[in-house]
Amino acid sequence: MSSTNGRVAIVTGGARGIGAAVAGRLSADGFGVAVLDLDEEACAPVVRGITEAGGKALAVGVDVADEKAVKDAVARVAEQLGAPTVLVNNAGITRDNLLFKMSVDEWDSVMGVHLRGSFLMTRAVQRYMTEAGWGRIVSLSSTSALGNRGQVNYAAAKAGLQGFTKTLAIELGKFGVTANAIAPGFIETDMTVATAARMGVEFEQLKKAAVTQIPVGRTGTPDDIAHAVSFLVSEGAGFVSGQVLYVAGGPRG
Template identity: 70%
Template sequence: MSEAGTTGAPRVAIVTGAARGIGAATAQRLAQDGFAVAVLDLDEGQAKGTVEAIEAAGGRALAIGADVSDAEQVEAAVARIASELGAPTVLVNNAGVLRDNMLFKMSESDWDIVMNVHLKGAFLMTRAAQKHMIEATWGRIVNLSSTSALGNRGQANYSTAKAGLQGFTKTLAIELGKFGVTANAIAPGFIETEMTKATAERMGIPFDDFIKGAASMIPVSRTGKPEDIAHLVSFFVSEGAGFVSGQVVYAAGGPKA
């Protein structure tokens, strides 16, 4: 399936935090779907691996280095994407960091960096990209939330940010809907990524045991893969999903929310 715009050129998608994990899988899936993909990460060099994988499969991609919490860097990145790939009409706000700690041990910087990357980053990226969507009278925004939005021990900062993204998503859906732009959020449960591997290491649990323990509590009896989330992003940004907006889907192998 080719996601071509009105000019016949491929539509352009931006995926943040796309050097690895869910972001990398999403960027590769959108390239397979026919999008030209801007692979954005903090370090442009780290984004190049995803770009190479996309190009090797016959897709078109561009590596972009930017700190999503820095307004100037975001504006420059989106301007570069528009000039080198084309006007972006799909945005996947996936960039994220963890600074887990119990509340009494959580520092201000632990709080601030998580808020800045998840919430301010999604705000800045969306503000910069939305003008291209409005001009095209077509756009898709997907924000990555988490089951942690429902509350999770040791994650006061992350849970708050991920819950905030759900409110942000619903407001975008209301404000941008009349311009042909939808906004939806995905709240993944346990997904096998470098981030969950780091959590297991911090807890002193072998990753295989960590996965087995998590799978035993999930109704479908397995943990998630980045591709599971990429598949859902693919649906949300498709032409056929134009009547689905302001939704939060918990992709967690069972009922949540």
């Protein structure tokens, strides 16, 4: 049995974009994958793709900001797929606005999904990791953590996840659990399409402008992030913990 076969990973926000790519990659690496998203039906295509390729997957609908829903979802994963020892905190939303226009609801919604959600998911899953003496936690931050106009809520949440990650690494390291964060740059997803719409520009125009600032000369794809997650959850990454990996086509941070 390889180091990944028989292990179970949870990917939040797994129905599309980065989450879907991560789920598919982890399945290819040999993990059973629980695909979590707000709408369970939306996870079905991802689960179907994994199972048709010979993998094991489970769709679970959950609001990651709801404490009871998270507890129930993780228990369901453990019962139906197996004890989860990999967690990818990918669920996220944007509610962009300039500070003076931003409502409390726009602030709270973003904090609830990114920070509260990652806290609740990690707290629920870590006991399976510590019992197994092995675990991997990867949380999705962003280059917006360095500051981004119109995203004071999102930037604060993504910066918060970096501190969250570093503290997890300190607390859980002695149990064989690593915690790392990935901070994507410009990735072609529904979220960046929405950003273009908010700015009042065509998506292709936004991409072209972004490319001029990216040393490798292209924008990123969900698969770029999935490959990075694949490394960080691998057996070989056991000495990498508390780090923030900027996957942005050039130096950041």
